[in-house]
Every structure is written in C-alpha cells, then in structure tokens.
Amino acid sequence: MTNSESLDNVVLELRRGVIVLAVLSQLSDEQYGYSLLKLLSDQGLEVDQGTLYPLLRRLETQGLLESVWKLEEARPRRYYVISAEGKKLLPKLKKEWAGIVSVMKKMLA
Amino acid sequence: MKLINRYVAEVGRRLPLVKGRKDIENELRSTLEDMLEDRAQKSGRTADEAMEIELLTEYGAPQKVAETYDPTPYLVGPRMFPMFIMILKIVIAAVTFGMTIVTAIQVVTLSPMTGMELLKVIGEGLLNIVSASIAAFGNIALVFALIERFAPASEFKLDEDEKWDPISLMKEPEPEDIKAWEQILAIVFIFIVISIFNFNPQIIGINYMTGNEWKVIPILSEAFFRWLPLMNIAWVAEILLNGMLLRAGKWQISSRLFSIAIKVFQIVIGYFLLTGPSIITVTAESLKAIEGFDAEAAQILGTLAQQGARGVIALVMFLTAIDIIKSVVKMFRQKTSM
Structure with missing residues (x-):
C-alpha cells in the first residue's frame, strides 16, 4: 500500500465517522x-452518492429518520426528515463530537 | 431519459435481496433525473444522450452501485469473525487429530507392509485429512454465513458482549484437590476388572444357542492371558494410587510421579499386546465355525474384530500418552506455584 493510499484510507475512515452526524444535523x-447531497456539498462536505443513499436507508431502518414519497413536484421524490428518536440522539452525538474536537485540538496544537 | 431508465433497471437487477428494491430503483431514477437537470441548467443547454452518458459514467457501473445497498457485504462479518476462527481452529485440529489416529491404526493393523504400501496408506491418510478439513471449513463457513444473514446482531450476543468482571481474576487457581467419590469409584471398578479377568474370564465370550444348548466362544485369546500378570501389577498399582489420593485428599508431586510411572508401564503392556499375537479369538474362521453364520458376514466381522481390537489398544495407548503429558504439565505447574 502506498503512502497516498494509506492517507486516502485514513481520510475515508475519518469522514465516514462524521457523515451520520452531518446527515442527522441537516435533516431537521x-x-x-439529491438536495441533501447538495446541501452538504455547499457547506464543504462532499459525500459520495454511493455512501449517502444506503446510509439514509440504514438510518431509517434504525428509526433515526423517517421518509415519505412526494408526487406533487416535477418527479416523485423521497423526502427524509429526522425522527423523534433521531432528535433525542442528535444532542448526544453533538456533545460527543464537541468532546472529540476539543481533545483533538489540544492534541494537535 | 432512455439510458437512465435502462441504467436503473440494470442496477435493480443486481440489487441484493433486500426489502424495498422498487423504492431504491425509484429513488435512483429520481436522483439521476435531478442530477441531469442540474447539469443541463449549469451548462445552459438541454439534456441529451451525451450528457446522460457523461452522468452515468460518473455515477458508476450498475454492479458497483447495487453493491452499496448490500447490508451484509461479508460472508462472515467482523461481529462473528473471531468466533468463526476459533471454532474453525478447534474443528480442523480435531479432524486432523482424528484422521491421524485412523491412519496410525491402519498402519499398525495392516503391518507388516512393504514400503510402497506404507507410503500409500500414509498418502491416503494425508489426502483424507485435507479433504475432511476442507469439508469442515465449508460446513462451518456455511453455518456462520447463515447466522450472519438471518440472526440480527441484537439477538445474537457473543461472549465478548457479556459483562466481564475483573473480580474473576482474583479467584485462586483451582487447587489440586481430588473428589473422593471419583477415587472410590475407580477402586471399585478396578476390583471388578481384576476379578473378571482373573477369576471369571468366561464371562467375556460370544454366547449362542445351538439346538437347545447355549454355547460360549471365549473372546480373549491365550496371548491376552500371557500378559495378565503384568496387567494385574498395573491395576494393583492403580488401586494403591487411588488409596494415596484418598488419604492425602489432593494431588502431590509424589502421587503425580507414581501415576506417570503406572501410565508408562501401561503403555509398555499396550505395546506388547499390539505387536504380539492377537489378544482376541474372534476371527473369520472361528465365526464360520458357528452353525448358521453367513460366510461373508463372518469374513467381514472377523476382520473387523481383529483390526478393531488393535485399534482400541492403539487408541488407549495414545490417550494414556496424552494423560502422561497432562500429568507432567500439571506437576510442573504445581512445582512452580509452590
């Protein structure tokens, strides 16, 4: 494995860890x-479609998201929104994240 | 949009058997159409086939896209992998051990053999070990793959998920204490064995009826009784050992050494029994002599009995050797903990 591949793998692992939090935070x-993909991208977080869609399905299966098909627009679209369960989990995840950032900031200073 | 529809159908065909396949297809179509529209707006031209091709190329091969929806991309996932490896090691070791014993018994029972015959038996034994190991591996992998797919993580808790208490580390290691009833039972059993072989050997025989009369063919041969005095010494020594253990209430270095000496002696007797003339009288000829006994069945049974007897002796010798190793290990542990 080359250095560049190792770097890519580590970066991928780091990003994978934050995607769940990023997605939940944007689905109030x-x-x-596709709109979520663009929303994340506009804020600087590029997520691959191949990662996002299966993740949305998984979070829905876990009860953290709810989805509904809407037919009134140009084409049928499946809309996702955070569930009551997800709303309960989000503050805890945010707190965890803040802790990680604070620790890592100190470590990397 | 023709290409997008075909692309979605291609992905759909390759999707794993998950719930909501139609949903996945519809969502994918909707996303691709959004992306195409976005792309057309940004470029300031209407969407055409070339733009569709460009988009689909970027989105990726249908197979790859379908794979991202597989919730269990592993045959055996990380949750069960350590357990899978552990069971695999135990089973493969047991299979190898078992097949080696079978081969060893074959070598012993078929002796004397020419060099080529010996090589053939050993070669076949090795092949059997390989094929049995592969079959065991396949079966274990199949069972684990089924559990991986059909037992949700919440319902299948592994040992490492259970609460572990460090207090368990504070418990003293098992002492060398013995259980009195085991020793008493052993003494009684050895007495019975001694009395049967020395005073009532006729009990061990084949009973059959001819006319109105019961007849008995003794099973044990003269060769067996030739070694009986040595066996008696070993049995009496065993009784003494069990008596020592009962009095001391635990294993000591002296009792371990005595036990090892008895076992070595038993292996020596086993060697004489194995290499000398057969210890049982049951042969194809002796069975054929029984009235009404089928000649073919007599041939098979006789051969089986002869080989079986030697096989049992070899197995007992092997197990005794293992016991010796265990005793030596325990003795050294006991010595180092003193």
Whole structure:
C-alpha cells in the first residue's frame, strides 16, 4: 500500500465517522437525497452518492429518520426528515463530537 | 431519459435481496433525473444522450452501485469473525487429530507392509485429512454465513458482549484437590476388572444357542492371558494410587510421579499386546465355525474384530500418552506455584 493510499484510507475512515452526524444535523427540515447531497456539498462536505443513499436507508431502518414519497413536484421524490428518536440522539452525538474536537485540538496544537 | 431508465433497471437487477428494491430503483431514477437537470441548467443547454452518458459514467457501473445497498457485504462479518476462527481452529485440529489416529491404526493393523504400501496408506491418510478439513471449513463457513444473514446482531450476543468482571481474576487457581467419590469409584471398578479377568474370564465370550444348548466362544485369546500378570501389577498399582489420593485428599508431586510411572508401564503392556499375537479369538474362521453364520458376514466381522481390537489398544495407548503429558504439565505447574 502506498503512502497516498494509506492517507486516502485514513481520510475515508475519518469522514465516514462524521457523515451520520452531518446527515442527522441537516435533516431537521425534510430533504430529498439529491438536495441533501447538495446541501452538504455547499457547506464543504462532499459525500459520495454511493455512501449517502444506503446510509439514509440504514438510518431509517434504525428509526433515526423517517421518509415519505412526494408526487406533487416535477418527479416523485423521497423526502427524509429526522425522527423523534433521531432528535433525542442528535444532542448526544453533538456533545460527543464537541468532546472529540476539543481533545483533538489540544492534541494537535 | 432512455439510458437512465435502462441504467436503473440494470442496477435493480443486481440489487441484493433486500426489502424495498422498487423504492431504491425509484429513488435512483429520481436522483439521476435531478442530477441531469442540474447539469443541463449549469451548462445552459438541454439534456441529451451525451450528457446522460457523461452522468452515468460518473455515477458508476450498475454492479458497483447495487453493491452499496448490500447490508451484509461479508460472508462472515467482523461481529462473528473471531468466533468463526476459533471454532474453525478447534474443528480442523480435531479432524486432523482424528484422521491421524485412523491412519496410525491402519498402519499398525495392516503391518507388516512393504514400503510402497506404507507410503500409500500414509498418502491416503494425508489426502483424507485435507479433504475432511476442507469439508469442515465449508460446513462451518456455511453455518456462520447463515447466522450472519438471518440472526440480527441484537439477538445474537457473543461472549465478548457479556459483562466481564475483573473480580474473576482474583479467584485462586483451582487447587489440586481430588473428589473422593471419583477415587472410590475407580477402586471399585478396578476390583471388578481384576476379578473378571482373573477369576471369571468366561464371562467375556460370544454366547449362542445351538439346538437347545447355549454355547460360549471365549473372546480373549491365550496371548491376552500371557500378559495378565503384568496387567494385574498395573491395576494393583492403580488401586494403591487411588488409596494415596484418598488419604492425602489432593494431588502431590509424589502421587503425580507414581501415576506417570503406572501410565508408562501401561503403555509398555499396550505395546506388547499390539505387536504380539492377537489378544482376541474372534476371527473369520472361528465365526464360520458357528452353525448358521453367513460366510461373508463372518469374513467381514472377523476382520473387523481383529483390526478393531488393535485399534482400541492403539487408541488407549495414545490417550494414556496424552494423560502422561497432562500429568507432567500439571506437576510442573504445581512445582512452580509452590
């Protein structure tokens, strides 16, 4: 494995860890997959479609998201929004994240 | 949009058997159409086939896209992998051990053999070990793969998920204490064995009826009784050992050494029994002599009995050797903990 591959793998692992938090944080208002992808991208977090869609399904299966098909627009779209369960979990995840950032900031200073 | 529809159908065909396949297809179509529209707006031209091709190329091969929806991309996932490896090691070791014993018994019972015959038996034994190991591996992998797919993590808790208490480390190691009833039972059993072989050997025989009369063919041969005095010494020594243990209430270095000496002696007797003339009288000929006994069945049974007897002796010798090793290990542990 080259250095560049190792770096890519580590970066991938780091990003994978934050995607769940990023997605949950952006779904207080309902979004369909592509709009969520753009929303994340606009804020600087590029997520691959191949990662996002299966993740949305998994979070829905876990009860952290809810989804509904809407047919009134140009094409049918599946909208996702954070569930009551997800709302309970989000503050805890945010706190964990803040702790990690604070620790890592000190370590890397 | 024709290409997008075909692409979605291609992905759909390759999706794993998960719930909501139609949903996945519809969502994928909707996303691709959004992306195409976005792309057309940004470029300031209407979407065409070339733009579709560009988009689909970026989105990736249908197979790859379908794979991302597989909730269990492993045959055996990380949750069960350590357990899988542990069971695999135990089973493969047991299979190898078992097949080695079978081969060893074959070598012993078929002796004397020419060099080529010996090589053939050993070669076949090795092949059997390999094929049995592969079969065991396949079966274990199949069972674990089924559990991986059909037992949700919440319902299948592994040992490491259980609460572990460090207090368990504070418990003293098992003492060398013995259980009195085991020693008493052993003494009684050895007495019975001694009395049967020395005073009532006729009990061990094949009973059959001819006309109105019961007849008995003794099973044990003269060769067996030739070694009986040595066996008696070993049995009496065993009784003494069990008596020592009962009095002391635990294993000591002296009793361990005595036990090892008895076992070595038993292996020596086993060697004489194995290499000398057969210890049982049951042969194809003796069975054929029984009225009404089928000649073919007599041939098979006779051969089986002869080989079986030697096999049992070899197995007992092997198990005794293992016991010796265990005793030596325990003795050294006991010595170092003193």
